[in-house]
Amino acid sequence: MIKDDDLCWCKSNKKYQDCHKEFDLKLDEFRKKGYLVPPKKLIKNETQIEGIKAAGIINNGLLDLIGENIKVGMTTEDIDIITRKYLKENDARSADLNFEGYPKSICTSVNDVVCHGIPSKDVVLKDGDILNVDATIEHNGYYADASRMYLVGEVKEPAKRLVEVTKECLEKGIEVIKPWESTLNDIGLVIEKLAHKKGYSVVEEFCGHGVGLKMHEDPYVLHYSVKEPTYLIVPGMVFTIEPMINEGKRFIHIDYKDDWTVRTNDKKLSAQWENTIVITENGAEIISK
Numbered sequence: 001m002i003k004d005d006d007l008c009w010c011k012s013n014k015k016y017q018d019c020h021k022e023f024d025l026k027l028d029e030f031r032k033k034g035y036l037v038p039p040k041k042l043i044k045n046e047t048q049i050e051g052i053k054a055a056g057i058i059n060n061g062l063l064d065l066i067g068e069n070i071k072v073g074m075t076t077e078d079i080d081i082i083t084r085k086y087l088k089e090n091d092a093r094s095a096d097l098n099f100e101g102y103p104k105s106i107c108t109s110v111n112d113v114v115c116h117g118i119p120s121k122d123v124v125l126k127d128g129d130i131l132n133v134d135a136t137i138e139h140n141g142y143y144a145d146a147s148r149m150y151l152v153g154e155v156k157e158p159a160k161r162l163v164e165v166t167k168e169c170l171e172k173g174i175e176v177i178k179p180w181e182s183t184l185n186d187i188g189l190v191i192e193k194l195a196h197k198k199g200y201s202v203v204e205e206f207c208g209h210g211v212g213l214k215m216h217e218d219p220y221v222l223h224y225s226v227k228e229p230t231y232l233i234v235p236g237m238v239f240t241i242e243p244m245i246n247e248g249k250r251f252i253h254i255d256y257k258d259d260w261t262v263r264t265n266d267k268k269l270s271a272q273w274e275n276t277i278v279i280t281e282n283g284a285e286i287i288s289k
Contacts, residue, residue: 001018001124003262004016006043009040010236012046012047022078023234023236025039026180027234030180030232035183036229038219038232039231041145042217042231043237043269044212044236044278048212050164051139052143052211052238054140055140055288056144056288058144059288060135062087063133063135063146063147064084065082065151066083066135066150066195072125073124074125074128075120075122076110076117076118076119077121078107080104080119080213087105092137093138094214095137095138099106100120103118106119106133107132107133107134108132110125110129111129111268112268113132113262114206114244114246114262114264114270115206117256118260122285125152127152128152128159129153130151130163130212130269132147132149133147134146135147136215140270141213143213143214144212145211145288146244146275147286148274149166149271151163153193161198161218162200162271164196165271166243166272167193169245170217170241170242170275172191174189174241174275174277174284175185176190177277177284178283179181180233180234182233183229183232185223185225185229187227187241188222188223189225189227191243192200192224192225195243200245200247201246201248201250202223202224202243202244202250203223204224204250205262207221208220208239208240208242209240211238211239220241221239221244223244234279238277238279240277241277242274244270246270248264248269249265249266251264252264275289
């Protein structure tokens, strides 16, 4: 049993009584009430959170730069080139590159591509396209993950509406978080409810996830409601919320041509927005967006 003068389990190098003692007592109260409480490995210390925030600043800058350069006629390979140059200049690296064999430094998903679109010189952005760019970077051992939607040229209203509603789903998922009150299922419930109300479907095969010390960590953050208990949301957790919302039905498949690109089965549009957030005593703070 850890003592007051022992170093805290969170590796902060602080004494337990000055760090997570009160947190543990409060967590134990919720456990006794029947809540599913997160294990200690999901809780980041202050130093780790600052490192993740620094990575988030670089990740945000990358997505800003890409947005400034998006135009009709450019290829998705051009976006990968921008990414590689920017990360080199900012002493960071792509967490996507070579992850389980992924061949590029960023993901570029156009129109009916749900996620994991591979940048290519053969994919040319056309007037009216909608584009998701998903960036995950590592800086000084810390990771940040985010994606944005970009409108290419003159985009028709139905496509614009899908992009707007998907962003609203993300924002509602963040707004519902109340530390020591909400569970992860509250996020999925509000996202699913809004998407269905607007006439869209929610992809269930992919979800948000813990991030910070690795590219993918526990917990899973589902974007739809489940009956099983999910973790109580508490300060120190760092995870992504990244709903993928389809214009048509939710069903998807992986393109056999590259074993990465995920497409809608009905060839209708899909959109995604993703933020990395850290849970504080006051709510959710966006780290990367």
